[in-house]
Amino acid sequence: MPDRRTFLKSSLAAAAAALMGTGSAEAADSSLMGSVIYTAxxxxxxxxxxxxxxxxxxxxxxxxxxxxNHPMTEKHFIVRHTLVLADGVVLGSRTFTAKDPEAVSTYELPKGYSGVLLATSFCNLHDFWLTETKI
Incomplete structure (x- = not known):
């Protein structure tokens, strides 16, 4: 498990680094989007x-x-969610197992927060996914 944990931390760090210089997921280095970081x-x-x-x-x-919105089976499941604020602060994360009924996590925003939120989802078979929203 330490190797997977290291990989996930490295993936999040790479995604955050790519996004922090751009201010948004859409403006991130296009070589990363759809090749290392996947979005809708x-x-x-x-x-x-x-x-x-x-x-x-x-x-x-x-x-x-x-x-x-992904099935959670022994062979195919969501491993982790992470929520990151616009300034790169990780608001929280949750690790899942195949035994979890669904991949849902909840977080509390800092009081009065407005700006960009970045949510990540890591699938054991289909890599690292990112969604951005602005509130």
């Missing part, structure tokens, strides 16, 4: 997987829900 708009080799792999962000008041 840039699914790369995973075209037609975006509906079940790109995280969905829902904001209600000061709460954020991240959900990946």
């Amino acid at each position: 708009e840039h699914p790369g080799k995973w075209t037609q997987k975006e509906g079940s792999h790109a995280p969905v962000i829902t904001v209600e008041g000061g709460k954020v829900k991240v959900q990946t």
Whole structure:
């Protein structure tokens, strides 16, 4: 498990570094989008997987829900969610197992926060997915 943990941390760091210089996921280095970082708009080799792999962000008041509409089976499941603020601060993360019934995580926003939120979802078979929203 330490190797997977290291990989996930490195992946998040790479994504955050790519995005921090640009201010948004859409403006990130196009060589990363659809090749290392996948989005609904840039699914790369995973075209037609975006509906079940790109995280969905829902904001209600000061709460954020991240959900990946993906089956959770022993052979194919969502491994982790992470929520990152516009300044690169990781608001939180949740690691899943195949035994979890669904890939849903919740976070509390800092009081009065407005700006960009970046949600990541990592699938054990279909890589690292990113969704951006602005509140």
